[in-house]
Amino acid sequence: MENLVVSPAEVSAKVGDTVEWINKDVFVHTATARNGDFDVTMPAKKTITSVLKKAGTVEYYCRYHPNMKATLTIAP
Ligand SMILES: [Cu+2]
Numbered sequence: 001m002e003n004l005v006v007s008p009a010e011v012s013a014k015v016g017d018t019v020e021w022i023n024k025d026v027f028v029h030t031a032t033a034r035n036g037d038f039d040v041t042m043p044a045k046k047t048i049t050s051v052l053k054k055a056g057t058v059e060y061y062c063r064y065h066p067n068m069k070a071t072l073t074i075a076p
Contacts, residue, residue, distance in 0.1 A: 001029045001042065001062070006070040014075040015055050021048045030063045 001007075002024040013019065023029050023042035031040040037058050042048050055076040062068035 001025060001068065004065055004068055006031075006062075006068050009070045010073070011070070012073045012075065013052055015052055017052050017074075018049050019052060019072075021050065023047070028064060029068065031060045032063050034059045034061070 001022065004025065004027075021031055021040050021042050023044060023046055026044045028044055029042045031038065031042070033039065035056070035058060037054050037056065038050060038052075038060070040048055040050050052072075052074050055074050058072045058074065060070060060072060
């Protein structure tokens with residue numbers, strides 16, 4: 001996440017993969033799944049990792065900047 005944009009906007013992964021959420025901005029961002037599968041908070045200028053636990057196509061957004069959105073496709 002940089003300059004209030006999520007990049008890349010579409011990513012494929014699989015269950016068990018570790019995602020590195022990189023926030024290059026000076027604001028806090030979140031990666032909040034619309035279906036509730038995950039909700040990661042990224043402090044400013046920090047990298048957070050999380051492990052994908054569930055398959056599916058998940059749309060997510062930032063709770064603080066709802067225009068920031070992307071899709072993560074998670075294979076079983
Ligand atoms: Cu944000």
